Amino acid sequence: MASTYSFDIVSDFDRQEMVNAVDQTVREIKSRYDLKDTKTTVELGEQTITINSDSEFTLDSVSKILREKAAKRNLSQKIFEFGKIESASGSRVRQEITLKKGISQEIAKKISKLIRDEMKKVQPSIQGDAVRVSSKSKDDLQTVMQRLKEEDYPVALQFTNYR
Incomplete structure (x- = not known):
């Protein structure tokens, strides 16, 4: 002994659960009537998640969906560090979310x-x-x-x- x-x-955090949460978010964006035609993208990188959308309102909605999907998969909200909203090309907006680890x-x-x-x-x-x-x-x-x-x-x- x-x-x-x-x-x-x-x-x-569990990387696979994060992949699943982002996947579910993308699926919900494609199926929701208010978000369907916004050409919103959610990309999961190694340390970040990038959301690209047509307005701050839809960007906010997508980040809420992402947080909700992450919470359902037992991922803490403390791992998300939301960056500031930036202007992107073609009157679009982008936000980068850093995933905190360590x-x-x-x-x-x-x-x-x-x-x-x-x-x-x-x-x-x-x-x-x-x-x-x-x-x-x-x-x-x-x-x-x-x-x-x-x-x-x-x-x-x-x-x-x-x-």
Whole structure:
């Protein structure tokens, strides 16, 4: 039996679920009467989603549909970072949505400080864009998870690699 237990705190999203959410959004755009003739496109890149539409109103509608489809697929709204709306060629508008992944050093430091201050038997360590938490007791790790779920961080947190 292991003497210490650990888990990782990461900020990530399921890429396949994002592909499915964008796919469903495109399908709904093609079938909805008010959006059918707008020639709106939604393109999923490696780190971004680009929406190109004929007006700010339809752009707003499409981004709402995208958020709704992502929520139904258990993707956090915190992964979306909406850029500003830009003018595109031919009196069209474009918006780029950045998909946030990873925990920044600043947030990782806040998380590890909170863990160190409140739970004395738990050791957090920052490892790149993740935070590893280790302890001799599984119950302490469960307490850490519960406490972090209560906080509201600007990134979506997941707990992985639990051993």
